[in-house]
Amino acid sequence: MATDNFFSDHPHRRFDPLRDQWVLVSPHRNKRPWQGKVDISENQPKPSFDDNCYLCPGNDRAHGNSNPEYEGVYIFPNDFSALLPDTPAPEKGSPLFRAEQARGEARVMCFSPDHSKTIAEFSIAEIVPIVEAWCDQLEELGARYKYVQIFETKGTILGSSNPHPHGQIWASDHWPQEVVVEDRTQAAWHSTHGRSMLLQLAEEESGGKRVIFENDHWLSIVPFWADWPFETLLLPKFPVSRMPDLTAAQRASLAEAIHGLVVRYDNLFECSFPYLMGWHGAPHDLKNDDYWQLHAHYYPPLLRSASVQKFKAGYEALAEAQRDMTAEQAAQKLRDAGGVHYRGNAA
Structure with missing residues (x-):
């Protein structure tokens, strides 16, 4: 294993075994001057009720x-x-222009009636019902569809169409592409190593320098192979392939873990920190899911401050993923951002 000094001083590549891709890390570029795009951070207080909000x-x-x-x-x-339960199948044509029927349904999930807050400003007790609702939705829709994707798009910088605290649930009769890749890589790892890739990852990372938050059941890390500057993985420390299989204690512990992560996100730059979040679990039509491990991805776009965003352009768009700050440096910054929410209203 290379030393910490090597990783912090020299360009190198890191392999992501979950997504089967390499990431170029260039830590020496952290000091380069920034004259690129600067956004206005979303830091203005919002009312608890908005007459014009279609989610209030x-x-x-x-x-x-x-x-x-x-x-x-x-x-x-x-x-x-984006998906409808009754759609016709397209006609077959040239193998260059393949298409297939896509059936499903999509739901919106308001996390709270309070328009002014995000999950980072909720108490742990207010996050528990969100976890419970996720479990219920997965169980219900998973009985009819092959895959159910739970996700949250937080922040207009990422395309969120409404600031009210909410997420979405899309159920489909097909496996989404990201899930196809993760199914293949986790199955291959289990076949080669005889155990779950992500359970092994949780065991090896527990208590380590890439951990941001950890309790009895869960830990959040900046993965060794992180692509986005403050990308994180939220992992269970026990074997579980789907969220509805969580016990009551594990669900409550998950609410604490989510709180411990997203408060740090907001505190890092003292702003309402934008991110894409999504849960990945075993597809519902998969019979042998021993190799699958439930997990959540958080992909935040912020780079150096509340107003500087990372863009995937140039080399990243045409060659491979690249980052400047190491995963270890990012994790340290997030660990240091712990405590009460910077607005002082999170319990």
């Missing part, structure tokens, strides 16, 4: 629909769903 309780949505006066987690069919 009691407000009207598209197509004549309206929200009830909900008080907790609220889930409804997406008014502009």
